[in-house]
Structures are given as C-alpha cells and as structure tokens.
Amino acid sequence: MTDPTAPRPPAPSPAERARTIAAIGGRATLSPSVSDERITPVLHHVHPDGGVSVLLAADHPVVATAWQAPRGELATMVELTDAAPVPLREPVRGLLWISGWLRAISDDEARALALTIAEQRPDPRLLDVGHGAALLHLAPAALVLADAEGTHPIPVPAFTTATPDPFAAHEAAWLRHLELSHTDVVGALTRHLPDELRGGHVRPLGLDRYGLRLRVESPHADHDVRLAFTRPVRTNEELGLELRKLVGCPFLAAQR
Known part of the structure; x- marks a missing residue:
C-alpha cells in the first residue's frame, strides 16, 4: 500500500494553481448573497489582481439589484470550475472560489474595462457591452482553492504575484x-x-x-x-x- 505519510512530490504552489485555473477560463457561476440562485454569466474574466469581470444580460435582475444596493455593491462569490480536458466519470479537477463585492459600473467604465479584457481575451460578446449586455466587476476579498493537493485559502497578494503555469x-x-x-x-x-x-x-x-x-x-x-x-x-x-x-x-x- 502507498504510505500516506510519504512526502508528496513537488507541485505548483496553491497560488500558482489558482492563477492557472483562472487563466484557463473554465466554467463560472455567481452566487450573490441576496439570492439562492447560481448564475452563469455570458462571459467572465479573472484579472491578475484577482478581480472578476462578468458579463450579464442588461435586464438580468442582478444588474438592477447591484445598482440599488447600498454603496452599489453586492456580496458575491464566483466559483470557477477546472474540468479535465478528457472525458472522465468525475471530470472536476479543482474549484476556485473568489468572494468579494460585485458592483455595477457606468457605461464609460464598462467600455474601458471591456477594452482591457479584449487585449487579453478577444471575444465578440464584449461588443455587446452597452448594447443589451452589462459588465459588472467583483473586487476580491478572499480566495479559496480546492483540488487534489488539498484546500487552501489564498491571500489576494499571493494570487497577484503568482503566474499561471507556462503550459x-x-x-x-x-x-x-x-x-x-x-x-x-x-x-x-x-x-x-x-x-x-x-x-x-x-x-x-x-x-x-x-x-x-x-x-x-x-x-x-x-x-x-x-x-x-x-x-x-x-x-x-x-x-x-x-x-x-x-x-x-x-x-x-x-x-x-
């Protein structure tokens, strides 16, 4: 039998693994504190500072709720799923949770943010910002990674300074x-x-x-x-x- 006390082989740090999940993209869901609903955005993008931009239909209830919330912010968790690239009976390799404050932003700010995202991830859906789609931004407060290596809280500065795996x-x-x-x-x-x-x-x-x-x-x-x-x-x-x-x-x- 494998000795459970044996040292684990070298592996990327939790922050590096988290940055890699964020870079791959994967599937994202939003869980605002004001709702039990899990929302799948039209598009999401994780920024190097751990912030998350999400694109929703302009008439989505969360958009209006964000505008009406105190200080224009909603406590929200974004879940990113790292799925295996080959079909497995248990396809999820890891989960990254980013919790923070989701806020609606002005049209000018949204267009500028969309341009920033497009420089890293060109996507025609970004052209819909201000034309039937709204871009919201989550400022990160806490990150947690769960994968085969374990479950790890990740300080925002550690996430920011880490880099995705080169491959x-x-x-x-x-x-x-x-x-x-x-x-x-x-x-x-x-x-x-x-x-x-x-x-x-x-x-x-x-x-x-x-x-x-x-x-x-x-x-x-x-x-x-x-x-x-x-x-x-x-x-x-x-x-x-x-x-x-x-x-x-x-x-x-x-x-x-």
Missing part, C-alpha cells in the same frame, strides 16, 4: 492528443503505479511544469497520481526531455 494554454490539447494517439505512452506509465492501483482505467489528467498527473478509475474509487519531473520545466524542449525520462524511469508518488 496552461496548451495542456488540454496535449492531454487529448496523449489520450487519443499515444495510448502506448500511457500504457508504459501504468507499470509504475502502486500495486493496488494496477488494473484500473488510467487516463491523462493534468500537466504542469512539475510533472504529469494521471487519473486511475477503479471499480469503486478514483485515484490521482502525480509523476514528477526531475526538475521544473519552462520550455517545450525541456518538457519533451522530461516526458521521455518519465516514460523510461518515472519518479512516482501517489495522492489518495
């Missing part, structure tokens, strides 16, 4: 390619699993500068396993070298 933009495509076209590689890695996990359905789950993660779907439970690189990587060349080492002689630790 975040390409991770999904690479893992899907590994799943569909390189089952031999996945098969080569399975021989390094702990004995109690062999025989399960092994799927590529995640990739970051510290290593590769696998999901083992067993009949009664799922297990996430991290295969650590010999060193953190930053370039595609370094990544390719470490993946080849991993297939030949992986450094393994399991997370239960």
Whole structure:
C-alpha cells in the first residue's frame, strides 16, 4: 500500500494553481448573497489582481439589484470550475472560489474595462457591452482553492504575484492528443503505479511544469497520481526531455 505519510512530490504552489485555473477560463457561476440562485454569466474574466469581470444580460435582475444596493455593491462569490480536458466519470479537477463585492459600473467604465479584457481575451460578446449586455466587476476579498493537493485559502497578494503555469494554454490539447494517439505512452506509465492501483482505467489528467498527473478509475474509487519531473520545466524542449525520462524511469508518488 502507498504510505500516506510519504512526502508528496513537488507541485505548483496553491497560488500558482489558482492563477492557472483562472487563466484557463473554465466554467463560472455567481452566487450573490441576496439570492439562492447560481448564475452563469455570458462571459467572465479573472484579472491578475484577482478581480472578476462578468458579463450579464442588461435586464438580468442582478444588474438592477447591484445598482440599488447600498454603496452599489453586492456580496458575491464566483466559483470557477477546472474540468479535465478528457472525458472522465468525475471530470472536476479543482474549484476556485473568489468572494468579494460585485458592483455595477457606468457605461464609460464598462467600455474601458471591456477594452482591457479584449487585449487579453478577444471575444465578440464584449461588443455587446452597452448594447443589451452589462459588465459588472467583483473586487476580491478572499480566495479559496480546492483540488487534489488539498484546500487552501489564498491571500489576494499571493494570487497577484503568482503566474499561471507556462503550459496552461496548451495542456488540454496535449492531454487529448496523449489520450487519443499515444495510448502506448500511457500504457508504459501504468507499470509504475502502486500495486493496488494496477488494473484500473488510467487516463491523462493534468500537466504542469512539475510533472504529469494521471487519473486511475477503479471499480469503486478514483485515484490521482502525480509523476514528477526531475526538475521544473519552462520550455517545450525541456518538457519533451522530461516526458521521455518519465516514460523510461518515472519518479512516482501517489495522492489518495
């Protein structure tokens, strides 16, 4: 059996993992304190300072409620879901909760904010700001990350100074390619699993500068396993070298 007291392999910091979830985009829902409803915005964008801009239909009740609220602010939580890029029976890899104050903003401020977002994330839906859509902004007060590594409160300054994983933009495509076209590689890695996990359905789950993660779907439970690189990587060349080492002689630790 895997020793639960054994040191975990190196992994990105909680703040870095949170920044990565924010950068990937994923699915977002809003939970204003004045309602039990979970709202899916038309579009959302997390800024480097942890603030969240959300686009809603101009006639959405939350828009009017924000304008009418004391100081024009609503206590709100934004939930960001990090979903696996390959189909899994339990697809959620992590959750990031950003709580703070959601406020409605003037048309001029909204248009300026939309331009700022478009510089980082061009999206034609931003053209609807002021024309049937309203842009609101949440100022962050607290962030919490929950994933396979644990649950971690993240100070706003730590989130601000962290950077997303360098492979975040390409991770999904690479893992899907590994799943569909390189089952031999996945098969080569399975021989390094702990004995109690062999025989399960092994799927590529995640990739970051510290290593590769696998999901083992067993009949009664799922297990996430991290295969650590010999060193953190930053370039595609370094990544390719470490993946080849991993297939030949992986450094393994399991997370239960």
